[in-house]
Amino acid sequence: MLNKNKLSDISTKKIENGELENVIPEFYKLRTVVENTDWHNNQNVFDHTLNVMKELEKIFKLNFLKNKKLKVKITHILNSRIEKYSCKELLFFAALMHDIAKTKTIQIIDNNRTSCPEHEIKGSSKFEKIASRFDLSKNEISFIKEIIKTHGIPHITINIKKDKNTILKDFEEIKNQYPKVYLEIILLAMADTLGSDLRKNLPDEFKFRIDIYKEILNSWI
16 A cells, blocks of 8 residues: 555544544444443443543543643653654554454353453454554554553553552552553553443442542652
């Protein structure tokens, strides 16, 4: 493909209007993938992903940060460029792609509940084929792949039965292990939670998780 697609072509409005179906048909197939878990009330992955992207756009405003200097600092990180594209633009694309492998990984378990084991790893691999349609460098592709591959780690790290300080220490280990994408996976995990049905199903757990993310971001060094 000589004329590759640009990330600036991607918006939630264009996706909803079907304008990108020829570019990323794999994403539109997510309409047929319906999840039934504590996080999703028979919600299809297409709709969930759009919710996540819209929540991420709100998060990018950083209105939950208490310190203006911190807001400037995190904004600077998000606006920094890997090569052609900023971390913010690449994260937004990663949000679009974060559940792309659920068409292949969804399983029905007990009482019509669903599970998508290893969708993060398989999604990272699947994304690489899709990435060739866009004007991304190798470094930018690697950056997005790492976000997709690790986006589930914050979710499994937070356990409402655990002491909050223990959880925050666990996140410090994640930061040390994935320093290049740590901010991005925290922001994506927050958007992923906000874009789910967890608020309705388990409101206490929802609040606990969002409060953890806000605390991490408000103490950013």
